[in-house]
Amino acid sequence: xxxxxxxxxxxxxLAALVALAWSDNARRPWLLPAAATVHALxxxxxxxxxxxxxxxxWISLDALGLVLLGTSxxxxxxxSIYGVEYLRRRKERDNRLFTACYLFxxxxxxxxxxSRQLGLMWIAMEATTLSAAPLIHFKRSDRSLxxxxxxxxxxxxxxxxxxLGTYFLALSASGAAGxxxxxxxxxxxxxxxxxSIPWLRGAFIFILIGYGLKMGLAPLHSWKPDAYGESPGMAxxxxxxxxxxxxxxxxxxxxxxxxxxGQLEFMKGLLVFMGLLSLGTAAVFVISQKxxxxxxxxxxxxxxxxxxxxLGIGGGGLFAALLHFINNGLGKGLLFLTAGNIHRAFGDKTxxxxxxxxxxxxxSAALFLIGFIAITGSPPFGLFFSEFLLLKAAxxxxxxxxxxxxxxxxxxxxxxxxxxxxxxxxxxxxxxxxLPGHGDSIxxxxxxxxxxxxxxxxxLxxxxxxxxxxxxAAALLGGVAP
Amino acid sequence: xxxxxxxxxxxxxxxxxxxxxTASLSGCVGLLAMQGYCLSLxxxxxxxxxxxxxxxxxxxxxxxxxxxxxxxxxxxxxxEVKIRREVEPLVGYVPSLIIGVVIVGLSVVLAAxxxxxxxxxxxxxxxxxxATMMMGLFMTVSRLKAxxxxxxxxxxxxxxxxxxxLVSRDMPWLLEMGVLLDVFVAVFIxxxxxxxxxxxxxxxxxxxxxxxxE
Numbered sequence: 238x239x240x241x242x243x244x245x246x247x248x249x250x251l252a253a254l255v256a257l258a259w260s261d262n263a264r265r266p267w268l269l270p271a272a273a274t275v276h277a278l279x280x281x282x283x284x285x286x287x288x289x290x291x292x293x294x295w296i297s298l299d300a301l302g303l304v305l306l307g308t309s310x311x312x313x314x315x316x317s318i319y320g321v322e323y324l325r326r327r328k329e330r331d332n333r334l335f336t337a338c339y340l341f342x343x344x345x346x347x348x349x350x351x352s353r354q355l356g357l358m359w360i361a362m363e364a365t366t367l368s369a370a371p372l373i374h375f376k377r378s379d380r381s382l383x384x385x386x387x388x389x390x391x392x393x394x395x396x397x398x399x400x401l402g403t404y405f406l407a408l409s410a411s412g413a414a415g416x417x418x419x420x421x422x423x424x425x426x427x428x429x430x431x432x433s434i435p436w437l438r439g440a441f442i443f444i445l446i447g448y449g450l451k452m453g454l455a456p457l458h459s460w461k462p463d464a465y466g467e468s469p470g471m472a473x474x475x476x477x478x479x480x481x482x483x484x485x486x487x488x489x490x491x492x493x494x495x496x497x498x499g500q501l502e503f504m505k506g507l508l509v510f511m512g513l514l515s516l517g518t519a520a521v522f523v524i525s526q527k528x529x530x531x532x533x534x535x536x537x538x539x540x541x542x543x544x545x546x547x548l549g550i551g552g553g554g555l556f557a558a559l560l561h562f563i564n565n566g567l568g569k570g571l572l573f574l575t576a577g578n579i580h581r582a583f584g585d586k587t588x589x590x591x592x593x594x595x596x597x598x599x600x601s602a603a604l605f606l607i608g609f610i611a612i613t614g615s616p617p618f619g620l621f622f623s624e625f626l627l628l629k630a631a632x633x634x635x636x637x638x639x640x641x642x643x644x645x646x647x648x649x650x651x652x653x654x655x656x657x658x659x660x661x662x663x664x665x666x667x668x669x670x671x672l673p674g675h676g677d678s679i680x681x682x683x684x685x686x687x688x689x690x691x692x693x694x695x696x697l698x699x700x701x702x703x704x705x706x707x708x709x710a711a712a713l714l715g716g717v718a719p
Numbered sequence: 720x721x722x723x724x725x726x727x728x729x730x731x732x733x734x735x736x737x738x739x740x741t742a743s744l745s746g747c748v749g750l751l752a753m754q755g756y757c758l759s760l761x762x763x764x765x766x767x768x769x770x771x772x773x774x775x776x777x778x779x780x781x782x783x784x785x786x787x788x789x790x791x792x793x794x795x796x797x798x799e800v801k802i803r804r805e806v807e808p809l810v811g812y813v814p815s816l817i818i819g820v821v822i823v824g825l826s827v828v829l830a831a832x833x834x835x836x837x838x839x840x841x842x843x844x845x846x847x848x849x850a851t852m853m854m855g856l857f858m859t860v861s862r863l864k865a866x867x868x869x870x871x872x873x874x875x876x877x878x879x880x881x882x883x884x885l886v887s888r889d890m891p892w893l894l895e896m897g898v899l900l901d902v903f904v905a906v907f908i909x910x911x912x913x914x915x916x917x918x919x920x921x922x923x924x925x926x927x928x929x930x931x932x933e
Contacts (some may be wrong), residue, residue, distance in 0.1 A: 360898075363905075370908050374915070382915050383931055386865065389912060393872055393905055394859065397879050400898070401852075404879075407886045408835075418886045435834050463931040 238296050239288050241279045245306070245347040248275045253340035257333065265336050266324040269317035272340055273310075276347070280310040284706070292423050295354040300710035301493075304559050305486045306350040307706075308566040309479040311691075313343050315684040316471040319574055322680035323471055326581070334371045335472075341368040342475060349483040355420040355490060359396070359403050365483050366392045366451065372472035373464050384463035391450060391460040399447025399487065402440045406491065409436035422490060429497040437498055444491045445507060451484035452541045453534075454511050455518035462522075465534035466586070470577020473530065477537045477573065478566040485544055485562065489714065492548060496715045501551065508549030509639055515542025516646035523653035527588045530580065532657050533572050536612055539650055540565040543627060546643060548714075553630035555716025559707050561623035564695060568612040568620060571688040575605040578682070579661065581675045588657065592664035597671060600682045602662045604689055609658035611692045613651040619695030724764040727757050728847040731881070732823065735854045735874060739815045747870050748793045755785030758877055765844070765884055777895055781880075784902065789873065792910045796866060799913075810861040819854055826850035835885070844885060852878030865913045869906065876902055 252272035259265050283298060284307055291297040298306070320339070324332045345368060348361035370392075374385040407418040409432045410425060419425065425432070450457040465473045495504050519539035526532045540561070547558025578601035579594045580586045594602035611618035624647065631640035711717070734754040741747050759781030762774040808815065826849035835845055855878055858871025880898065 367905060367908060370912075374912070377915075380931060382912065386912055387931075389905070389909055390859065390868055390872065394856065394875065397872075397875055401879055401882060404882050404886055411886075433834060439833075466931070 238294075241283050242288070242296060242298060242351050244279045245276050245283075245310075246344055246351070248272055248279075249340045249344040249347070253337045253344065256337040256340060259333075262332060263325070263328060266321045266332060268336060269320045269339060270314075273314045273317035273343065276343060277310050277314040280306055287706075293421065295357055295421065296348075296351050297353050298351045299353075299713065300706060301486065301489055301559075301713055302350040303706060304562065304710050305482050306347065308563050309343075309346050309350070309482055312478045312566050312570045313339075313475060315570060315688060316474050316574070319681065319684040320471050322678065323469065323577070326674050327469075330375065330377070332375075335375050338368045338371045339472075339475070342372075342479065346479050346483050349486060353422045355403055355406060355422065355425075355487075358487060358490065359400055362399070362448075362451070362483055362487055363396045365480055366396055369472070369476055369480055372475065373468040375469050375472065376467065378467075381467040384460075384467035387460045388464045391457075395447045395450030395457070397447070398443050398450070402443030402445075402447055402491070405436050405440035405443060406494065409433040409440060422493070425494045426497045430499050432494070432498045434498065434500065437495060437500060438503060441491055441495055441500070441504060442507070444488065445511070448484040448487040449511065449545075452481045452488070452544075453538050454541050454545060455515040455538055458515070458518065458534075458538045461538060462528075462531040462534040465537065465573075466528055466531040470573045470575075470580070473533065473577070474570045474573035477533070477569040481537065481541060482562065482566065485541075488545070488548070493714060501715070505549045505551060508545045509636075510549075512542045512544075512546030512549055513639065513642055513646075515539065515545070516643060516650075518542075520646045520649040520653065523650050523657075526653065526657055528586055529588070529591070529657055529661050530573075530576055530586045532654060533569070533576060536572075536650070536654065537565075537569065539646075540569075540612075543624065543643070546639070547627050547630070550627070550631050550634050550636060550639070551715070552634055552717055554627055554634070555714045556707055556711040557623050557626035557630055559710050560695075560699075561620065561627065564619035564623050564692065565612075567688045567692050567695070568608060568618075571604060571685045571692065572608040572612060574681075574685040574688075575601045575608060578677065578685075579605060582671050582677075583667070584672075584675075588660055590667060591661050593662075593666035595662045597666045598677045600677045601685070604682065604685045606658060606662050607689050608685070609654055611689070611696075613654055614647055615651075617696045618692045620692070622696055622699075721764050724761060725843050727761055727764065728843045728881075731757050731877070732847055732850055735851055736816065736819050738870065738874060739819045739854060739858065740812045742812065744797050744864070744866055745794065747867065748790050748797065751793070751870055751873060752786050752790035754874070754877060755789065756782055758880060759786055761881075761884060780895075785873075785877070789902070789906050792906055793866065793869070796910050796913050808862050808867075815857075815861065818857060822853045822857065823850045826853065844881060848878050848881035848885075850878070851875075851881060854878075865909075869909050869913070872909075873902070873906070 249272045252268050256265055256268050284303065287303060288298055290299045342365050345361045345364035349358055352358040352361060370385055370389055373388055374381050403420065407420050410419050410428055453461040465476060468476065492504065515538050519535045522535045523532060526535065543561055544558050547554040547561065578598055582598045583591045585591055611620055614620045614624040628640045628644060731754055734750050738747055738750050741750060759778050762777045826846045829849055830846035833845060852875050855871050855875030858874060859868050862868055862871060
């Protein structure tokens with residue numbers, strides 16, 4: 238284990254412990270950017286110079302882990318800077334648990350990214366799930382309580398089923414490896430077609446359900462609108478990117494094993510079905526959605542659907558899905574943070590009372606609109622490019638029906654989101670003035686602004702090093718670069 | 720698999736049935752604790768000639784956690800919220816028991832079809848594990864009180880733990896310890912949330928938790 242890998246796990250963990258012990262409510266939030274900056278710098282080092290994967294090790298970083306690590310580190314770094322200002326404005330609330338759990342989540346998600354042992358990965362996954370619960374409950378209202386409860390019960394069942402799938406995976410190796418069980422990824426990949434196929438298929442189904450529940454794929458998404466709607470913006474961004482990203486990586490790992498065992502065709506059907514179902518569900522619920530934070534949750538269901546659709550298409554779809562994962566992360570960061578700003582300025586998040594955000598919080602509302610344009614896959618932003626690649630891969634694979642259905646759902650979602658986003662931004666705001674300290678400031682808009690800029694850059698030009706990293710990651714899944 | 724292990728497994732199923740038919744919350748917690756103790760003895764007896772220190776450590780950890788600590792947290796929560804009974808489950812007690820019987824039958828059929836190898840094939844471990852999981856899930860979805868939902872979730876976890884015993888012999892025991900720790904943290908957090916629910920709504924009925932919907 239290199240120093241950098243140790244650092245990305247230990248530094249946030251220690252910072253979380255300090256946050257628990259520190260009683261200064263006003264200065265404690267500074268731990269967030271401090272630890273996240275160290276994390277981001279170490280991740281940058283790992284990105285520039287990826288360590289050689291150590292075969293057989295429990296902890297080692299490969300190209301797929303790097304995609305998750307890079308995205309979540311960048312997003313949480315931005316959110317942690319925003320978090321200082323957010324928590325300053327909410328100084329009447331005790332932020333001890335919030336700060337500590339945010340940092341615990343950063344540490345646990347790093348473990349997910351670097352673990353090559355699927356049991357260890359599951360433990361870290363459960364840790365991310367549990368550490369997110371206090372983030373959803375930060376507002377301490379009855380509504381946030383309800384959201385937290387649904388999240389805990391459904392998330393608990395999800396990780397339980399994923400554990401069952403993990404046991405199935407261990408059992409699938411037992412016949413081939415002379416009666417001994419293993420969950421080490423390299424060992425499983427080496428066994429390949431000698432794995433017991435019935436157990437492996439069972440493992441894939443249970444892990445798809447378990448981690449799919451955590452990703453919020455339809456029809457397992459019912460906790461998502463509640464949790465995203467009631468949590469603060471910076472927590473929603475973390476849930477929609479880091480938590481779902483961890484679950485996505487879990488799914489990718491079992492996908493890798495199934496590809497090695499020659500089970501690609503078996504998975505493709507299920508993944509395409511789940512993907513299209515998620516897109517369709519999102520399209521239904523986005524229409525006439527009055528709550529713009531819940532809208533973001535359905536948008537997340539949509540994009541999780543696109544990710545698994547990319548896996549189901551295979552070939553060029555894998556590269557597209559990984560690129561889409563990065564774009565979706567940036568887009569969700571932008572949207573959740575600006576939606577939080579608008580929510581704060583109006584004291585409400587439904588269309589009944591939120592109009593004319595462009596007049597009340599001009600910068601946040603403009604960024605929110607940019608975010609909406611980007612997340613619905615309009616040019617010139619990154620998501621347009623990755624969705625285009627995805628549809629192109631579907632057509633190249635001869636799956637015209639899938640491509641047409643996906644494009645149709647995307648169109649409906651665009652219209653549905655446009656209605657809500659535009660009526661938030663336009664019109665005349667209610668008469669009562671903004672409470673002091675609830676308007677726009679540089680600190681609340683610079684981070685979403687940076688996310689928007691990054692999305693624009695990714696839409697216009699993908700640097701060669703990023704293409705190389707993504708192609709290496711897609712190659713691990715048996716995909717090809719476009 | 721020894722005779723005693725089979726006996727423990729049968730006891731675990733009976734306890735799940737008893738949980739399905741019990742209205743009193745403290746009764747439920749007591750039954751859950753007994754199931755926890757039953758399961759904690761299993762690692763010692765389940766593998767022939769497997770009396771190794773690791774099995775004893777696991778058994779001790781299980782007994783301390785599932786037999787003692789978790790029930791204590793739940794008992795504390797019950798005392799806090801001053802509620803004794805699950806008043807109206809979504810599915811009545813007698814239908815619940817009948818569904819339990821169906822679940823057990825289903826698990827036996829399902830277990831026979833699973834390609835389990837070796838000595839586990841003849842034993843009761845796989846069917847009991849499946850039945851416990853399904854009964855736990857059924858309890859989680861059919862009960863309205865936050866506390867009974869947690870108890871159902873824990874029964875579900877017990878079923879998964881039983882399945883884990885199948886692979887535990889050759890696996891590094893990190894996984895088992897991780898599972899135990901996670902269960903503890905989960906129950907701890909759920910206990911805190913139950914406390915908040917009772918303070919916020921003066922009840923731990925989750926049917927009050929219905930503000931958020933489409």
